[in-house]
Amino acid sequence: MQAAPTADLNEAERARILAKAALFAPPPATLPDGRRDLVGLSREELVAEMVAIGEKPFRAKQLWHWIYHQGVTDFSQMSTIAKAMQGKLAERFVVGRPGATAEQTSTDGTRKWLFGFRDGQQVETVYIPDPEEDRGAVCISTQVGCTLSCRFCHTGTQKLVRNLGAAEIVGQFMAARDSYGEWPSPTDGTPRLLSTIVIMGMGEPLYNYENVAKAMRIIMDGEGIALSRRRITLSTSGVVPMMDRCGAELGVGLAVSLHAVRNDIRDEIVPLNRKYPIEELMAACRRYPGASNARRITFEYVMLKGVNDSEADARELVRLLQGIPAKVNLIPFNPWPGSPYETSSNNAIHRFARIVQEAGYASPIRTPRGRDILAACGQLKTESERARRPRAEGGAPATPPASAA
Numbered sequence: 001m002q003a004a005p006t007a008d009l010n011e012a013e014r015a016r017i018l019a020k021a022a023l024f025a026p027p028p029a030t031l032p033d034g035r036r037d038l039v040g041l042s043r044e045e046l047v048a049e050m051v052a053i054g055e056k057p058f059r060a061k062q063l064w065h066w067i068y069h070q071g072v073t074d075f076s077q078m079s080t081i082a083k084a085m086q087g088k089l090a091e092r093f094v095v096g097r098p099g100a101t102a103e104q105t106s107t108d109g110t111r112k113w114l115f116g117f118r119d120g121q122q123v124e125t126v127y128i129p130d131p132e133e134d135r136g137a138v139c140i141s142t143q144v145g146c147t148l149s150c151r152f153c154h155t156g157t158q159k160l161v162r163n164l165g166a167a168e169i170v171g172q173f174m175a176a177r178d179s180y181g182e183w184p185s186p187t188d189g190t191p192r193l194l195s196t197i198v199i200m201g202m203g204e205p206l207y208n209y210e211n212v213a214k215a216m217r218i219i220m221d222g223e224g225i226a227l228s229r230r231r232i233t234l235s236t237s238g239v240v241p242m243m244d245r246c247g248a249e250l251g252v253g254l255a256v257s258l259h260a261v262r263n264d265i266r267d268e269i270v271p272l273n274r275k276y277p278i279e280e281l282m283a284a285c286r287r288y289p290g291a292s293n294a295r296r297i298t299f300e301y302v303m304l305k306g307v308n309d310s311e312a313d314a315r316e317l318v319r320l321l322q323g324i325p326a327k328v329n330l331i332p333f334n335p336w337p338g339s340p341y342e343t344s345s346n347n348a349i350h351r352f353a354r355i356v357q358e359a360g361y362a363s364p365i366r367t368p369r370g371r372d373i374l375a376a377c378g379q380l381k382t383e384s385e386r387a388r389r390p391r392a393e394g395g396a397p398a399t400p401p402a403s404a405a
Helices: 009-021 043-052 058-070 083-092 164-180 205-220 240-249 263-269 278-287 313-323 345-358 384-388
Strands: 099-105 111-118 124-127 136-139 194-199 234-235 253-257 299-301 324-331
Touching: 009 205, 009 240, 043 058, 099 164, 099 324, 111 164, 111 278, 124 164, 136 164, 136 345, 164 194, 194 205, 205 234, 234 240, 240 253, 240 278, 253 278, 299 345, 313 324, 313 345, 324 345
Parallel strands: 136 194, 194 234, 234 253, 253 299, 299 324
Antiparallel strands: 099 111, 111 124, 124 136
16 A cells, blocks of 8 residues: 555654554663663753752763763763762663674675674674775664565565664664774864764664664764764665655655666565655655755665666666756675575676766766675675574573674
8 A cells, every 4th residue: 555645644654653663662771680771861861860860960961971972881980970979870870882792804894793782682783994085884773684575685584573772773883983992082073984874784764763863863962972964874765754754853864775766676676665656755855855966865776687777777767866966876786695686787787877877967886895794785684583592691692693694
């Protein structure tokens, strides 16, 4: 059934999406011993926690600085807080991080972590360095598994287990910073290695919107991690009702996993298209606030041999993009075990790119990164179902499940 384009029905559809997201809610951010994780709390929630233990609200500001600007996880290292107060905080709270069950670095410098959470579930996170400059992007996951089942995507072969909480989403970036020694947050214009965030890892972020939005507000806060909204890009397969809300509330960059220009093909390879077809998706892109030549919408297009890579497909893509400030990332398909697809030929990809470029749209052909460690686009997958086995004391899985890599 296609979602109706009226505002009232879109609002009803948003409510339905949020209600369904609640069914996959993350576990409480509380340890077995009752201590609360302070990571992932909003400023207001952090103030409330301080007031609840009889402290002044200004304590929240101090903690925010130490947690998100300095990257400190040990209360005893927070030097502006008196030792008695440090002990009081340590009795009631923790400053958590996801634990790296595995870490791999590709021959091209791409780094992939398998991060584990307190309930034993796991996701993969990837850092992709720029090949020419000392900067790069952290590719963050938002769900354990994925609900979309895109045919060409390895992640999509894994069932949705649950959504990630705000602490687990923020925590991936913070743990990546730990790995690269990038604390405290630079305030003098010093270049960062971890300079951008792309919300393009495991899961569909707009099916976990509340937690993603909360995490991004924390990351964008100017007194903490302080990453500009212009340095954050959220990728969606086209959850049309939530695209409007994301644009209005967060204003981060938008990337759309398009991958086909005809509904019959997209219905097959991106099944979400059956609910929000191409016409509705492109209309939502035209509505996206802030889209301009300076802030173009990125359209991701995986090149599949004999499926979506013809010259006619390229010309139809140009027609669909009319009136949208856009660039097109052409992505050679990254094979994975059991995939039914092949990568388009080099000639076909370059012919496609030339047609799009001649119409006035940037159309770079993405160089696959991290293929040797299954960290490239569409290759992320963990065997998270195995994390349901009995756990050892303290909440960790008795035997951590291995990455599919």
